[in-house]
Amino acid sequence: MNDVFLQLQQEALAVFLKIQTLEELEAARVEYLGRKGRLAETMKELAALDESARRDAGKTANDVKRTVEASFAATEARVVAGAAEARQAQEWLDVSLPGTVPAVGHVHLTTQAIDEITNIFRHIGFVRSRHPEVDWDYYAFESLNMPKDHPARDEWETFFVGENGEVATGEKGKIVLTPHTSNGQVREMEKGELPIRMVSIGKCYRRQATARHLPMFHQFEGLMIDKHVTVTELKGVFDYFVKRYFGANRETRLRPFHFRFTEPSFELDISCAVCNGTAKVDGAKCKLCKGGWLELGGAGMVHPNVLKAGGLDPNEYTGFAFGWGVERTMMMRSGINIDDIRTLYKNDLRFLKQF
Ligand code: DAH
Numbered sequence: 232m233n234d235v236f237l238q239l240q241q242e243a244l245a246v247f248l249k250i251q252t253l254e255e256l257e258a259a260r261v262e263y264l265g266r267k268g269r270l271a272e273t274m275k276e277l278a279a280l281d282e283s284a285r286r287d288a289g290k291t292a293n294d295v296k297r298t299v300e301a302s303f304a305a306t307e308a309r310v311v312a313g314a315a316e317a318r319q320a321q322e323w324l325d326v327s328l329p330g331t332v333p334a335v336g337h338v339h340l341t342t343q344a345i346d347e348i349t350n351i352f353r354h355i356g357f358v359r360s361r362h363p364e365v366d367w368d369y370y371a372f373e374s375l376n377m378p379k380d381h382p383a384r385d386e387w388e389t390f391f392v393g394e395n396g397e398v399a400t401g402e403k404g405k406i407v408l409t410p411h412t413s414n415g416q417v418r419e420m421e422k423g424e425l426p427i428r429m430v431s432i433g434k435c436y437r438r439q440a441t442a443r444h445l446p447m448f449h450q451f452e453g454l455m456i457d458k459h460v461t462v463t464e465l466k467g468v469f470d471y472f473v474k475r476y477f478g479a480n481r482e483t484r485l486r487p488f489h490f491r492f493t494e495p496s497f498e499l500d501i502s503c504a505v506c507n508g509t510a511k512v513d514g515a516k517c518k519l520c521k522g523g524w525l526e527l528g529g530a531g532m533v534h535p536n537v538l539k540a541g542g543l544d545p546n547e548y549t550g551f552a553f554g555w556g557v558e559r560t561m562m563m564r565s566g567i568n569i570d571d572i573r574t575l576y577k578n579d580l581r582f583l584k585q586f
Contacts, residue, residue: 420541493531
């Protein structure tokens, strides 16, 4: 019986020596030292021996058990330390290495322009407001002194919203994609908060797609309404914007024009940066402008019918409005010289990354 125990001890110690992983360690513990392990099972056989043989073999069994347990503890210490070391080697990280910089985008140049324009007007008390891009005919045309079927509407090549060739109609007329931001004028007046100093910047849609015209573009609409607002204020605000946005050396001019929703109406011009408003460069005609001026957009004193549509008394309130294209304005300043305006919205990063 003594030999059986000693053989088991030899076998166990040889197995422990080869153990490398935690899994092998656990398997060996169960096999030799577990409750139903080889050592426990062999010890049960002692019961069958007579007393003196049992005492003798029992002593050997206890020695063997102690030796195997001690050897297992040493093996366990070795394997656990080795596993921690292996993990450390695997997870080692050099925190001093330069990281990978994630690609960071930036806002589109039109959005940059919108932010800048909003800021300039904010300095003189204009609050940015938003009005629907899908609106009723009433706000896009009728309330702006353009009755149904009025030929002036033709200038705005309007998209109508509908289904199966039928134009959808709502409570205030046909439904359109706003062809200009002027739909915000009467809507702003209807809020009933006066005085008004609004700048509404939004998308506009027209049935046009050429190198110079986009079916979707942006406008900003200014509206100031109070008691005693005159053309002087219009000119002052226009001048302030132009000098802040284009530079202090730029001059402004109002040129008589006609819009249904303003009276009087103007086109707003700014002096050309290339010839400095002189129309001449080195004695020759300036190639950029017509006579020293560039056209920026439309404006005028809000027509009494428009004020009335907004619920205001034209004898008490007056105001001015203006509407300019964002893309046009920003391209006039930056000198972005692209021969096809559609480039702005082609999402070509080679172009967009430059701004
Ligand atoms: N809505 C006009 C357009 O799209 C621009 C415009 C002209 C706006 C005169 C105005 C204005 O507010 O007073 O062509």
